[in-house]
Amino acid sequence: MDRTLRELPGIKAVLVQLFMLTLVQSVAIILAAKWLAEGVSSLFAGEPLPQQFGIMGLFVLAFLIRHGMASLKQKVAYRFAERAGTDVRKRLLERLFQHGPKFAKSEGTGHLVTLVLEGVSQFRTYVELFLPRMIGTSLTPALLLAFIFTQDAVSGVILVVTMPLLIVFLILIGLAARKQTEGQWHTYRTLSNHFVDSLRGLETLKVLGQSRKHSDTISQVSDKYRRATMRTLRVAFLSSFALDFFTMLSVALVAVSLGLRLIDGHAVLGTALTVLILAPEYFLPVRMLGADYHATLNGKQAGEAIQAIIEREEELDEAQPIPSVTWTDDSVLTLSSISVRYQGEGVSSLNNVSAEIQGFSKIGIVGESGAGKSTLIDVLAGFLRPTSGTFTLDGAKLQSLTFEAWRKQTTYIPQHPYLFHASLADNIRFYNPDASKEQVERAVEFAGLRHLTERLPHGLNERIGDGGRKLSGGQEQRVALARAFLSERPILLFDEPTAHLDIETEYELKETMLRLFQHKLVFFATHRLHWMPHMDRVIVLDNGRVVETGTHEELLARNGAYVKLVRALGGAIV
Secondary structure, eight states, X not given: OOHHHHTSTTHHHHHHHHHHHHHHHHHHHHHHHHHHHHHHHHHHTTOOGGGGHHHHHHHHHHHHHHHHXXXXXXXXXXXXXXXXXXXXXXXXXXXHHHHHHHHHHHHOHHHHHHIIIIIHHHXXXXXXXXXXXXXXXXXXXXXXXXXXXXXXXXXXXXXXHHHHHHHHHHHHHHHHHHHHHHHHHHHHHHHHHHHHHHHHHHHHHHHTTOHHHHHHXXXXXXXXXXXXXXXXXXXXXXXXXXXXXXXHHHHHHHHHHHHHHHHHTOSOHHHHHHHHHHHHHHHHHHHHHHHHHHHHHHHHHHHHHHHHHHHTTHHHHHHSOOOOOOOOTTOEEEEXXXXXXXXXXXXXXXXXXXXXXXXXXXXXXXXXXXXXXHHHHHHHXXXXXXXXXXXXXXXXXXXXXOSHHHHTTEEEEOSSOOOOSEEHHHHHGGGOTTOOHHHHHHHHHHHTOHHHHHHSTTGGGOEESTTSBOOOHHHHHHHHXXXXXXXXXXXXXXXXXXXXXXXXXXXXXXXXXXHHTTTSEEEEEOSOGGGGGGOSEEEEEETTEEEEEEOHHHHHHHTSHHHHHHHHTTSOOO
């Protein structure tokens, strides 16, 4: 049993239940075989049929108990798998929210969506099938073998010798199947990411006249996944054939041995029948485990991938103290030598960034593309853990801001706000799901969405997002501003919120956004410097380092990196 299963909540109690049920089931198998053999041998000896009703009744009782225990095992495993699947999906989603958009981008949105939906379902199936099979393989053959040895030692020796050969062959095929399944899972991940990226870029491809040509790429990726799936199925079919073949040979050896000794008069018919009935049962748990192994291997791979995400940096999260956070005008956040390096010893996205932020102020973050603006926003939003450095929040020293209490104080507005397939009102309620209709209407009025809602056939109930009504980039940003207004959280983080908008739309939004900044701590990362005169403080980044800080006027008077950035980006700022 792998570590993913061992760490599931409640696994020990379930294993005890399955063990007891399997024990009763194994005893029932032995008794059923014994009573059936006694009944048949008695009839063969010429005893009257009515005299066998009692023993046949006992056989039926043992038969019913056996299958009743199997049904109970299935129910116990199913209920536990349902709970485990729900718990794993919840923990995975929580972890994905903690890791934030950077992690989703690096892992691939399609892969993560597939993992949350299909991956968790496959893992649930794996738990449901594997646990009863594992207990059955560990207990039932041992009990049956011990009983067979008491009946016929020669048959017991044959079974002892043949079982390891069967297990070794199963392991060899299992290793080959695992390799094939890992390749299939990797191909499936590529297919998922490619599919999502294709959907996102379909309109662009259509405008550029490349949509038909792109279909060839989709066909190639799909065909690659088909070939990987077929290779895995070939190994699975080979494994099933091998298990059945070796089991058949083993049972045949037992049958031939018993038959020869019956002819020579060295064996009793009742005992021989009992052993012959139990021989297939001896191999059955291993055969079922082997058959289900291939059916659940995708679930095992999915479980390992999910666990890797859940456990990512978990120890550090648990190690640091988690203070209660309520940002006020007296609150202080200090960044001390914060660095972020994405790959090994490569170039740092942030390098020894230090700053002190106090109370409600507006902080502009500027720099050329690749200077580290988005990385700093991700760190401040709690989406990204620094490689090194510390934070001090109202006297509490922290390794990162990736904890829930901090995030509940923040509102994040990216360059492209995500719109869910839901009503316009529900999208606006993102940070405040319980907001009333009147509160939503005030947020709509504040964000300048009133004209849009009046034109929509269903008003605030109009479906938007994927599969719904399309909104322009400016309208999407207004939805994000309405969310921020409705949330009333004291910390706002903007990551290039107007980079994809034309300058006219940006200036339309500017007045609304500036009103939103009042009595808030604002971090505003942008390369459009006309926002900087409205900031209380400007942080200038260059190659991940803070090269200048100060007000807009102070930096202009200093005639340093900020002025060079102004000139590089197109001229003076009034």
